[in-house]
Amino acid sequence: MSSDARQKLFFREAIIRALREEMDRNERIIVLGQDVAEFGGSYREFEGLFERFGRARVRNTPVAESAMIGLGVGAAAAGLRALVTITYMDFLMLGLDPLVNYAAKARYKTGGQIEVPLVVKTTAGAKGQGVAHSQCIEAWLMAVPGLKVVVPATPADAYGLLKSALRERGPVVYVDHKRLFPTAGEVPNEETLIPLGEAAIRRCGSDVTIATFSFMTRIAERSAERLAAEGISCEIVDLRSLAPLDMATVCGSAGRTGALLTLEEGQLSCGVGAEVIFRARESLANLRTARIGALPAPVSSNPILEAACIPDVERVTDAVRGLLASR
Amino acid sequence: MIYKLVVPGPIEDVEEVRVLEWHGASGRAFEAGDLIVELETYKAIVEVRAAQHGILRALLCAAGEWQKVGLPLAVMSDDGAEALPDSLAAVAELPVEFEVS
Numbered sequence: 001m002s003s004d005a006r007q008k009l010f011f012r013e014a015i016i017r018a019l020r021e022e023m024d025r026n027e028r029i030i031v032l033g034q035d036v037a038e039f040g041g042s043y044r045e046f047e048g049l050f051e052r053f054g055r056a057r058v059r060n061t062p063v064a065e066s067a068m069i070g071l072g073v074g075a076a077a078a079g080l081r082a083l084v085t086i087t088y089m090d091f092l093m094l095g096l097d098p099l100v101n102y103a104a105k106a107r108y109k110t111g112g113q114i115e116v117p118l119v120v121k122t123t124a125g126a127k128g129q130g131v132a133h134s135q136c137i138e139a140w141l142m143a144v145p146g147l148k149v150v151v152p153a154t155p156a157d158a159y160g161l162l163k164s165a166l167r168e169r170g171p172v173v174y175v176d177h178k179r180l181f182p183t184a185g186e187v188p189n190e191e192t193l194i195p196l197g198e199a200a201i202r203r204c205g206s207d208v209t210i211a212t213f214s215f216m217t218r219i220a221e222r223s224a225e226r227l228a229a230e231g232i233s234c235e236i237v238d239l240r241s242l243a244p245l246d247m248a249t250v251c252g253s254a255g256r257t258g259a260l261l262t263l264e265e266g267q268l269s270c271g272v273g274a275e276v277i278f279r280a281r282e283s284l285a286n287l288r289t290a291r292i293g294a295l296p297a298p299v300s301s302n303p304i305l306e307a308a309c310i311p312d313v314e315r316v317t318d319a320v321r322g323l324l325a326s327r
Numbered sequence: 328m329i330y331k332l333v334v335p336g337p338i339e340d341v342e343e344v345r346v347l348e349w350h351g352a353s354g355r356a357f358e359a360g361d362l363i364v365e366l367e368t369y370k371a372i373v374e375v376r377a378a379q380h381g382i383l384r385a386l387l388c389a390a391g392e393w394q395k396v397g398l399p400l401a402v403m404s405d406d407g408a409e410a411l412p413d414s415l416a417a418v419a420e421l422p423v424e425f426e427v428s
Contacts, residue, residue, distance in 0.1 A: 008393055011369065012369065043370070044370055179340075182340040182341060182342065182368070183369075184343055
C-alpha cells in the first residue's frame, strides 16, 4: 500500500481509530467518562473500545465532572495516562480546579518530579441546545500556562491531534465541535501524528488571511468560495492548536496578504482573535485587521436567535469586504 | 421506464452517507416495501425500501462507498430489457420509503 493511501471516515471514526491505536500501543492509557463503556459515548466516538480493552481501561463515571477530572489527574500523576471525556465544554467549568490548579501546574510545582499526562476531551459550539450547552470557552484555557489546547476541523486532524495529545507529557484539552460529528473526510491509512502547535493552510489566497479553527473553518471555506466569485482571494489558516499557537504560519500568511481577519464562534472579548491579532501586529507593520465572533449574548436554544448570535457566511463576507475597503 | 435510486432525504444534519449493504444484485426485481439498500449516516442506519416495482440494473456505489444526499446510488427500470441511458440527468427518481434508525 502506498504511503499516501487514504480512507474516508466519519469524524467519530477518526477519533475511535486514534484511541484504538494509542491504547494498543500504550497499555497505560485509560478512558473515563459518562456512558463511554457499553454505550460507546454520546457521539458514538468511543464505540468498540470497551469490547476491545475491557472495563479496567474504559470506565463509566458518574455525572460529576470535578471528580472525573480529579480522578484523571490523580491517575496520570500516579503513572497512568488518562483521557477524561466531558460531553459539553460548559461542564468543564466544574472540573477547572483539578485541571488548572493541579494538572497544569504539577510539573512546575514539583520541579519536574510529577508529570500529569492527561487529555480532557470535550465538545464546544452551538447546535440547538441553549445557553449552557453551546459555549466556546477555548480562549479561557489558552490563558493557563502548562495547558495545551487543540481544536481539529477535519477527521484527519482529529485523528492526528488526538494521537499526539495522547503522547504529551502534560495536560491537553482536545475540543471537538458538535457540528463536526456529521462530517466525513479522508484520513491517511498510514499512522500519522500531527504535532501540537502547527497550523494548516486550508486554502491559498492573496487578498486577505482568515485565521480560524474548528467548525468555523468550514464557514471560512464557504465564505471564501462566495468571495472568489467577486474576485476576492482568501487564504484560510486553520490554527488547529490554540496553545501553543503557530504565529509563524499566521504571520507568514498575513505578511503576504496584508490583511488578517480572525473568525471564532466564541466571544470576542479576550478571545482567540484578540490574541492572534495582537501577536500578529507585534511582528507585522501596517497590517489591516478585523475579528468576528459570537455576539455578546448567551446562545439561545431558539434556532433563529442561535443563528443570529454566531458567525455565518454573511458576516464573514461583509467583514472581508469591509477590511479590504479600508485599504 | 428507467429510474435512478438516490440517497433519500432530507435527514437532519446528514450531507453524505456510506453504503452499508445492498439487498440484491443487478437483475433482482423489487416490489413495493422491499428493502433495497441500507445506508450508514454518522450515527444511524437508513433503510431504503421500494415504493413501487423496479428491477435493479446497475449499482453506482458499492458497499463501503460514499454518496451525497440526492445523488444516485443505482439505476433501476420497470422492465429488465430496457436500454440504459448514457446520462442520468433527466432520469426520474424511483419513489422510495426510508426509515432512519
